[in-house]
Each structure stands twice: as C-alpha cells, then as structure tokens.
Amino acid sequence: MATMKDVARLAGVSIATVSATVNGSAFVSPELRARVTEAINRLGYAPDGVARSLKKGRTQLIGLIVADITNPFFTELVHVIEAAMQDAGYSVLLCDTDEDFEKERNYLRILQTHRVDGVILAPTGTGDAYQGLKTLSERLPLVLVDRALPDLGLDAATVDSFAGAFEATSHLLDLGHRKVATIIGPRHLAPARDRLNGFRAALEARGLEVRPDFIRSGSFREEEAMAGAQDLLSGADRPSAVFVANNHMMIGVMRAIATLQLNCPKDVSVVGIDDFPWANAFTPRLTVVRQPVEEIGRAAVRLLLARIAGPAPQPVHEVLRPALVIRDSCAPFPLQ
Amino acid sequence: MATMKDVARLAGVSIATVSATVNGSAFVSPELRARVTEAINRLGYAPDGVARSLKKGRTQLIGLIVADITNPFFTELVHVIEAAMQDAGYSVLLCDTDEDFEKERNYLRILQTHRVDGVILAPTGTGDAYQGLKTLSERLPLVLVDRALPDLGLDAATVDSFAGAFEATSHLLDLGHRKVATIIGPRHLAPARDRLNGFRAALEARGLEVRPDFIRSGSFREEEAMAGAQDLLSGADRPSAVFVANNHMMIGVMRAIATLQLNCPKDVSVVGIDDFPWANAFTPRLTVVRQPVEEIGRAAVRLLLARIAGPAPQPVHEVLRPALVIRDSCAPFPLQ
DNA sequence: AACGATTAGCTAAACGTTCCGCTGGCGCAA
DNA sequence: TTGCGCCAGCGGAACGTTTAGCTAATCGTT
Missing domain, CATH: 1.10.260.40 (lambda repressor-like DNA-binding domains)
Known part of the structure; x- marks a missing residue:
C-alpha cells in the first residue's frame, strides 16, 4: 500500500x-x-484513516448498540441511523446485544478501544446497572434510543410508550371490550413498563378493574408470548381483546390464536405495538400503534452530532408521539 | 484519556x-x-486501538456491505455475521447500499480508508461493473454473499437459487396447477436470474409452455410487485398460482390479492422465497423456500477469516441448498 | 536600495502503540 | 576474583498522518 x-x-x-x-x-x-x-x-x-485518526484524535466512527436487530423496529432504526450517519461522514460499528447485558458491557468496552467518536445505545439492563454510564458519557458522546434510563440525565430519543399503550387500550374499550388482557415485555425496560402503565391507566380512566391474571409479562420473545397467549386464551374466562406490547410477541400471539383455532378478530381482537410492512399484508391486517422510527433515528443522530461537535450541551430527552393505525384486527364487542 | x-x-x-x-x-x-x-x-x-492498529497494520474491523438491511433475509444475515465475527474478535462496520451501486462503490472506498481487515459484500451492480474487484481482492480479503459474480474467481457463499425455484415451481405443478406465473427480481442479479431459470426449467421439464406474459420482472420492491400482481391477477386469463421470488415482493403480492378481494389459496396459490417469522403467523401461513441464512453467514465468515489469516487460498464458492417449507398458501388445482 | 510583508512549500515534532535489540545485574563455575 | 551466560526490563525506532512553525523567494513601498 x-x-x-x-x-x-x-x-x-x-x-x-x-x-x-x-x-x-x-x-x-x-x-x-x-x-x-x-x-x-x-x-x-x-x-490511511488509521494514521489520520491517531493524529487527529477522531475516527469518524460511531458505535450503534441495539438490543435485537432481528426486531423490525430495530432493523428500521439501524437503517435510518446508518444512512443519516453516513450522510454526516461517519461510519457505523454495529453491535447487537441480543438483550444480553453482559454483551452490552463488552461492546461498550470494545467501542472505546476502537476510539469511536460517539455511541448510540439502546440499553438492555435494569436501571441500576448503569451507574458508570454517566461518567462514561462525559468522555464519550452518548445518546440513548428507544429506552431511556431514569434520572441519569443523558441525551435520549424515545417514544411516548405510555400514550401509545393508552391509545391502543382505549381503542379496544371504545369498541366495547371489557375483558381486555395484555402481553407485556420485561418490566425493567422503560418502554415495557410505560406500556403497562398506559394499559392500566386506560382501564382505570373508565373505572374498570385491572385483573392481574390478564397481565402476562415476560421477555420480548415470540415463544414466551405464544405460551402466555395460549394459556390466556384457552381458559374458560377468556378475554375478548388483547393488547400486545411488541413486534415479536405479536407473532407469538397470532400463532397462538391460529393454534387454538380461534379467529381474529371474531373471537379475539388484537392490537399491537410497532407497525411493519407485514402487518399490512396478511389476514387480518393488524391494528397497531405505529412508532415514529425514522424520527427517533434522526433525533438520535442529531443529538449525537451536536454532542460530538460542541461543548457538552444540556442533556435533551426527545419524546416522540406514536400513532394508532386502525386496520382489521379489532372488532366491536359484542359482535353484531 | x-x-x-x-x-x-x-x-x-x-x-x-x-x-x-x-x-x-x-x-x-x-x-x-x-x-x-x-x-x-x-x-x-x-x-488505544487506533494506535495499536497503526503499529500492527490490522484493525480488527471488517466491512459488511448488504444490499438492503430492511429485507429480513439480510437482517438475519447481518445478525449471524455480526455475532460470528464478534466471536472471532472482529467488529463489524455496517454498510447498507439500498441496492444502489454508486453507494456500494463509495462504501468500498470508505472501508478501505478505514483499513478494515476484510469485507463481506452482497454486490448490487451488474456483473461487468466489477472489473476492479478482482484486483482489489488481492489487497483486501473479500468474500461475496448471496450474490455471486460470474467468472471473477472470488470467494462466495450463496444459495442454489435455481434449485429453490425449481422445487417451488414443481410443488405448484404437482398440485395440478398449469397456469403458473412468476414475479421475479432484477435480471442482472444472479439469484433472480437463477430463480427465473429454475422456474422455466420446472415448466419445461413437464413439457409446459413458458408464457412471457406470466413473467413479471422488476426491482425487488414491494410496490412494483404489487402492481405486477394486480395486473396479472385482474386479467381475464388469470394464473392459478404464482411463484414470488423474494420477501418484499411477497408482501406486495399478498396485498394485491387482498385488494382484489381474492382468497389465497382458494383463488390463487402462492409460493415464495425466504422464510421469516411472520410467514408462519398469519393467514394463510406461507409456503416458502427457506434459505439457509445461518449457514450462508457462517460460511462467509469462515471464508473471510481464512483469507485474512493465511496466504491467499484458492477461491471457494460455497453453494448451499434451500428447502421447501410447505404450509397453507398453496391449494391443489382444481379445488376439490 | 533596503526593508518589511506576504506566501509556497518545507522540516520536524507529535499522536499512542509494538517490538527489536540492548543493558546491566545476578548467579555460577573455574 | 574473574569471566560468562542469562534474562527482566528498558530505550527508541518505527507505523502514516497532521500541523505548527520556519525558510527563502518574491513583491511593493518608501
């Protein structure tokens, strides 16, 4: 060379x-x-970019740590962020933690030794595992996406999960459903927690009781959701509608419905979080809460670039509004 | 620091x-x-990894250039490759070309200045645009995935698209369909071309005529496939079965079917390429040709690591077998 | 004619490592 | 006591850039 x-x-x-x-x-x-x-x-x-980086102290590299690239939400996020960063002259080091906190730690270390100019992180651990992160963020520009960390005062771009869940649940209630259940994600993650709270609040706003046996929480994974849904829907006292808190879990729920020979929306109405191309292609076309993925990605990139460029600004937490997309997976109750 | x-x-x-x-x-x-x-x-x-890289001449970075990360096939591929590379001590610079050859060129340049130790590439251009690639591969370990480039003598890990298409089409023919159409991808890409050939061969093997008006080729995108399918299925002389050559296009086809108020599989049977979680969750559960994504990814990583480690070995082209997964989207013809 | 101002292009010192080849202190044999 | 071998640890040169400061040439002014 x-x-x-x-x-x-x-x-x-x-x-x-x-x-x-x-x-x-x-x-x-x-x-x-x-x-x-x-x-x-x-x-x-x-x-030689390496020599240049050594001299200039900047690598034109950023780290992007996502929890699960296999989830269309993150796929889209990666897509948007990669493109925007590329436009700004940065390349993206992709790290997929598989929802494993140890891997996340490790990636953070690796990114530091690669001397990335900044990191966009979708954290996967519980809040109290992030003591060191604030200190780290003083040396290394850092922006959180999708999942905020309470009280750390870090830049973040997330969506209003409470509002999304509230709206989704209210939609079911508006249709006349009273026995409404939810399949929710891991409670230590802010979005899952917020969605559960939104679900609860929607019920309580109408003076309805929140039945603990109608709340199934676990990982974000398909199998667990399928098992939960199967259990929920095969009981005698079956809910007439289910609010599903994520993408993967929606697959599990739909498979459970098919396995039980039930019909959606005739037997069960279903509303989910995360829109994605397939949701609109099959029967039934899914009613979902659309997350503004592109906006989240752009916001995260904007925040990170600002932090890389300038003297550390005040931490900003951008919260974006999701929107309910009504399709065919929710029917009025009782059926006419 | x-x-x-x-x-x-x-x-x-x-x-x-x-x-x-x-x-x-x-x-x-x-x-x-x-x-x-x-x-x-x-x-x-x-x-400091940068200083270390400068001294040692190796960065522990590889570039991964995919054509469209939004396609579940590539998502899964990225997932597998990232994990395997990580295990081998390498981090992955992700590049998404959006099927744009100019972007691909540009990424290749950027990766070189970052002094990556190797590149895994899913090329997006026509074969004759890759004159320089062979020379490049002498300096930079390079492995192709999913899409081989004819006659360049480069390492590659791909699937036998001809066999997949042949099997899928034969399945339709076995079910009694005679008016079988296909929605195929861009002809300059090896997999799309092979799939078209496989489709043709299956028909010809039974002495059936290949009707040009039953072949719709275009980009791999959803909209185009939807338009093609709508046109195809709304004509008087409607095919009773369709072979769809990729993931995104399958969405378009399913949407076209829904829009035309047709029923799959009663009115049209459909078989696709690429399995993915959602294919098994909705009605109808899709019959598809499953690509061995994990094996492709692992093979690509193995080839690249060998090339990075050793004195350049003979180029290897690994071709993996896909498998037909039969579900509910194909019905016998005529319907009993 | 002498002086400073201007400027094209150069020299050389970093940046933070790795690793070759050397030093100097020690133990042991004669 | 001297000579020798051994080896833990050190000094310093590289890796390929960027960039501060310098030099020497050119020009315009007085």
Whole structure:
C-alpha cells in the first residue's frame, strides 16, 4: 500500500504538500497539485484513516448498540441511523446485544478501544446497572434510543410508550371490550413498563378493574408470548381483546390464536405495538400503534452530532408521539 | 484519556513493560505486574486501538456491505455475521447500499480508508461493473454473499437459487396447477436470474409452455410487485398460482390479492422465497423456500477469516441448498 | 536600495502503540 | 576474583498522518 511518502517522492515534493493537496488544507500551486495528483493516481494511493485518526484524535466512527436487530423496529432504526450517519461522514460499528447485558458491557468496552467518536445505545439492563454510564458519557458522546434510563440525565430519543399503550387500550374499550388482557415485555425496560402503565391507566380512566391474571409479562420473545397467549386464551374466562406490547410477541400471539383455532378478530381482537410492512399484508391486517422510527433515528443522530461537535450541551430527552393505525384486527364487542 | 506513558510513569516502569503487561507478550515479574495493574486501574487506562492498529497494520474491523438491511433475509444475515465475527474478535462496520451501486462503490472506498481487515459484500451492480474487484481482492480479503459474480474467481457463499425455484415451481405443478406465473427480481442479479431459470426449467421439464406474459420482472420492491400482481391477477386469463421470488415482493403480492378481494389459496396459490417469522403467523401461513441464512453467514465468515489469516487460498464458492417449507398458501388445482 | 510583508512549500515534532535489540545485574563455575 | 551466560526490563525506532512553525523567494513601498 502506497503511503504519502511514496507519493511525495514520486512527485518530488514534501509529504506536507501531499497532505495539503489531499485535504485541501493549504494552498498548493496548480503545478505541484498536478504533479501530486498524477503521482497519487500512478501509485493508487489512498489515505490511511488509521494514521489520520491517531493524529487527529477522531475516527469518524460511531458505535450503534441495539438490543435485537432481528426486531423490525430495530432493523428500521439501524437503517435510518446508518444512512443519516453516513450522510454526516461517519461510519457505523454495529453491535447487537441480543438483550444480553453482559454483551452490552463488552461492546461498550470494545467501542472505546476502537476510539469511536460517539455511541448510540439502546440499553438492555435494569436501571441500576448503569451507574458508570454517566461518567462514561462525559468522555464519550452518548445518546440513548428507544429506552431511556431514569434520572441519569443523558441525551435520549424515545417514544411516548405510555400514550401509545393508552391509545391502543382505549381503542379496544371504545369498541366495547371489557375483558381486555395484555402481553407485556420485561418490566425493567422503560418502554415495557410505560406500556403497562398506559394499559392500566386506560382501564382505570373508565373505572374498570385491572385483573392481574390478564397481565402476562415476560421477555420480548415470540415463544414466551405464544405460551402466555395460549394459556390466556384457552381458559374458560377468556378475554375478548388483547393488547400486545411488541413486534415479536405479536407473532407469538397470532400463532397462538391460529393454534387454538380461534379467529381474529371474531373471537379475539388484537392490537399491537410497532407497525411493519407485514402487518399490512396478511389476514387480518393488524391494528397497531405505529412508532415514529425514522424520527427517533434522526433525533438520535442529531443529538449525537451536536454532542460530538460542541461543548457538552444540556442533556435533551426527545419524546416522540406514536400513532394508532386502525386496520382489521379489532372488532366491536359484542359482535353484531 | 490516560495513555501507556501515564501508566508507566505512575507505576515507575517503562512503556514497554506496560505494553508487555497489557498484552501478555513478554514475561513481567509478579511485582511489576501488580504495580502496573494498579496504575491501570487508578487511571482507568484503556488501550488505544487506533494506535495499536497503526503499529500492527490490522484493525480488527471488517466491512459488511448488504444490499438492503430492511429485507429480513439480510437482517438475519447481518445478525449471524455480526455475532460470528464478534466471536472471532472482529467488529463489524455496517454498510447498507439500498441496492444502489454508486453507494456500494463509495462504501468500498470508505472501508478501505478505514483499513478494515476484510469485507463481506452482497454486490448490487451488474456483473461487468466489477472489473476492479478482482484486483482489489488481492489487497483486501473479500468474500461475496448471496450474490455471486460470474467468472471473477472470488470467494462466495450463496444459495442454489435455481434449485429453490425449481422445487417451488414443481410443488405448484404437482398440485395440478398449469397456469403458473412468476414475479421475479432484477435480471442482472444472479439469484433472480437463477430463480427465473429454475422456474422455466420446472415448466419445461413437464413439457409446459413458458408464457412471457406470466413473467413479471422488476426491482425487488414491494410496490412494483404489487402492481405486477394486480395486473396479472385482474386479467381475464388469470394464473392459478404464482411463484414470488423474494420477501418484499411477497408482501406486495399478498396485498394485491387482498385488494382484489381474492382468497389465497382458494383463488390463487402462492409460493415464495425466504422464510421469516411472520410467514408462519398469519393467514394463510406461507409456503416458502427457506434459505439457509445461518449457514450462508457462517460460511462467509469462515471464508473471510481464512483469507485474512493465511496466504491467499484458492477461491471457494460455497453453494448451499434451500428447502421447501410447505404450509397453507398453496391449494391443489382444481379445488376439490 | 533596503526593508518589511506576504506566501509556497518545507522540516520536524507529535499522536499512542509494538517490538527489536540492548543493558546491566545476578548467579555460577573455574 | 574473574569471566560468562542469562534474562527482566528498558530505550527508541518505527507505523502514516497532521500541523505548527520556519525558510527563502518574491513583491511593493518608501
């Protein structure tokens, strides 16, 4: 691999001049410029980003740590963030924690040794596992996505999960359902907790009782949700509607419904969180709470770039509004 | 950020000793080792990967260029590759080309300046756009995934798309369908081309005519497939079965079927390429050709690591077998 | 003619590591 | 006591850049 030194020698100039030509950082006479460019082409020279990074103290790399890239919500988020960062001249180091906190820790360490210029993190641990994060964020620009961490005073871009759950549940109640259950995610994660609270609040707002046996909480995974739904829906006292708190879990619920030979929405109405292309392609087309993924991604990128560029601004927590998308998976109750 | 120099000073040893302690690259007496470790902890020292990379000429970074991370096939591929690379001590720079060849070129350039140790590429351009790639691969370990490039003699891990399409189409024919159509991807991509050939071959193997108006080819995108399917299925001379060549396009086709108020599988049978969680959750559960994504990813990683480690081995093209997964979206014809 | 101002391009010192080759202190044999 | 081998630990040169400061040439002013 040719270096600046080789280019300099071939062009008969100093390496400083080569550097100036490559970066346009100083005036170089047209004549020398031509000689340098010629030499660059002859040698197929390309600047060494590693050496440059060492000297400048910036790598043009950011770390993106997501909890589960297999979830369309995160897929889309990664998609948006990667594109936006690319536009801003940064490349993205992708880290997938698989909802495993130990992996997350490890990734954070690796990203630091790679000297990334910043990190966008969807944290996966419980709140009290993040003592060190605030300190870290003083050295390393850090923005949280999707899942905020209480009281740490970090930049974050999340959605109003409470409002989403409230709206979804209210939709079921508006349709006349009274026996409404929920399949909810892990309670230590802010969005899952907020969704549960939103669900509760919607019921309570109408003076309805919140039945503990109608709340199934577990991981965000398909199998667990399927088991929970199967149990819930095969009991004698079956709910007529279910609010499902995430994407993967929705698959589990739909499979449970199919397995039990039930019909959605005739036998059970279902409303979920997260819209995605498939939700609109199959029978029934799903009624869901659409998360503003693109906006979240853009907000996270904006916050991170600001923190990288400037003297640390006040922490900002952007909370975006989700929107209910009504399709065919919820029917009025009782059926006419 | 503390450096080795700081650690050395605090521990009262030389930089070389710190390096030896950190890397275990030379014997260090227990006493000094203890002093060094103590100093490291006190200062919160973490090695600088950039400086290390510069010195060693290796970055422990690989580039992963995919055509469309939004497609569950690639999502899963990214997931597998990221995990496997991580296990091998490499981090992954993710690049999403959005099926745009110019972006791909650009990413390849960026990856080179970041001095990645290798690249896994799902190419998106036409074959003749890749003249330079062979030369590049002599300097930079390179492995193709999903889409091979003819005659370049590069490492690749792909699936036998011809066999998959042949099997899928034969399944429709076995069920008695005779008017079988296909919605196929861009013809300049090997998998799409192979699928079309497999489709053709299956028909020809039974002496059936291949009707050009029953072949709709375009991009891999949902909208185009939906339009194509709508056109195809609303004509008087409607096919009774459709072979759909990819994931996104399957959504378009299913939406077209719903829009036209047709029933799958009663009015149209459908078989697709790519299995994914949602295919098994909705009505109808889709009959698809399952691609061995995990195996592809692992093969690509294995090939790349071999190429990074050793003196360039002979190029290897691993071709993996897909498998038909029969569910509910294909009915016999005529219906009993 | 002499002086400073301007400026194109150069020299050389970093950036934080790794690792080659050297030093100096020690133990042991003669 | 001297000489020798051994080896823990050290010094310093590289890796390929960027950039502060310098030099020498050119120019316009007085």
